Amino acid sequence: MNDLRDKNILIIMPQFYSYQSKMREDLEARGAHPHFYNEEPEKTKFLILKNLGDLLHDKHIFDGFNKKLKNQILSEMPEDGYDYLLVIRGNVLSEQTIHELKNKALKSSGKSIYYAWDSFENMRHKGEIGRLFDWRGTFDSVDAKESKLGYELLPLFYSDEFDGAKLEAPTEYKYDYISVSAFFPFRYRYFKAFKKANPDKKMCLKLYLNPSVYRGKKIKDPKLVKNLDMDIISFEPFKPEEIREMCRNSKAILDLAHEQQQGLTMRTMETLGIKRKLVTNNIYLRDYEFYNETNDLILTDLAAKADKAEQTGDYSEFILPGGEWLDKPYLENEGVRQKYSIHSWIDNLFIN
Incomplete structure (x- = not known):
């Protein structure tokens, strides 16, 4: 240090x-x-x-x-x-x-x-x-x-609030999958597809849509925000402690990065910190030492799959894994996990 x-x-x-x-x-x-x-x-x-x-x-x-x-x-x-x-x-x-x-x-x-x-x-x-x-x-x-x-x-970091070693594990999980992030049209489209494809799973999919952005889109792109699914959309931002509790009470986190994003999101690092399984569309996750198929699932070609699903009404390619993957014990590597805490991140910034 x-x-x-x-x-x-x-x-x-x-x-x-x-x-x-x-x-x-x-x-x-x-x-x-x-x-x-x-x-x-x-x-x-x-x-x-x-x-x-x-x-x-x-x-x-x-x-x-x-x-x-x-x-x-x-x-x-x-x-x-x-x-x-x-x-x-x-x-x-x-x-x-x-x-x-x-x-x-x-x-x-x-x-x-x-x-x-x-x-x-x-x-x-x-x-x-x-x-x-x-x-x-x-x-x-x-x-x-x-x-x-x-x-x-x-890479980015997880803060102490997302340190699984310091959090009490739930006696029973409230969700199979949760995802909480900012509204983007691609996310909203995929969330609707995941919701349709997984009625048998306990899902909490939330997008924060800033009211001023919503008003602007009603003028510029009214079709985009017409008949919004208010089970997905929130006009109120989520507090960090609310997001942490959602993550703590879920078996897995669904994280959909921007289509062209290469670096790992903060949510990815928080998922590692809190020791939860991760489903993401970021193919570059494979480049990192903590990636493994027991804990992590990478989705590909979501745009093409959404096009096909909307044309045919068949959303089967958006079905997420059930208990065969969700209930398999999380594969831990504590030495690696601690390397991605905010404290290690600051060490690396200032040690150079």
Whole structure:
């Protein structure tokens, strides 16, 4: 474990669920002094600026945000500067902002760290920002292999709330399968297919649809949100403790990543942490040391299968395994599992 006692750490990252607070807890427990800043404007403003930038072909649309962020950081920085600069994703940060923060906020002996909490293809800078840092890592195994900038693979983590070693096992499982995530049309389509195909199983499939997104889609794409299945849709976000309890009370977790996603989702890591079986459409799960067929099932070609099912009315290809797989004892490897905790993740970030 790297000694972070009394180290001042500047962290610029997305506000993503409660993960900032989990990181803060770990760093402060080590005696560090983390200072967090958001890496892009709040969502509505970000979307407005992004759309304007695309429309006007303006590469400098986020310059105002960068200037405001940089000035705020410099005005609030510790008197003797920061020991570490950690940027996670950095979707709209400019090279000038990074250079100025390294020169004015980071100690001469300090270290700069970049972590791609998203695939390069999904970020405006396509991972090129990483070359400005002393160390660069990514959660995406394919990006790590193919990048010429020396990115190291560092998967995401599970927090203590999802540490199965610290949770009481249920005496009786409430669900066979649960899935809780944000609304995307592809997920909603597949959830409906899984629901139709598995009436014999105890399923809890939930998608959070932001009310403002729903109102926008009613105007732009009314067919998409017409006659929504309210057994699947929730207009209220789920609290982390609610999600954890759903996972704890289920035999398996169904995790449907974006169709082109290569890195493992946070839900995948939480499933590993809580020691539950996993069904996912991410074929890259096979690249990881904890993958095994006793615990993990990979689904393929869901789009083609959904097309066929909707044409024929035969949803049999969406039938999930029953007791023959669900009730087979979970195959444990505690040494491997602990390598993916938030504490190991932070060790790996700051030990480099």
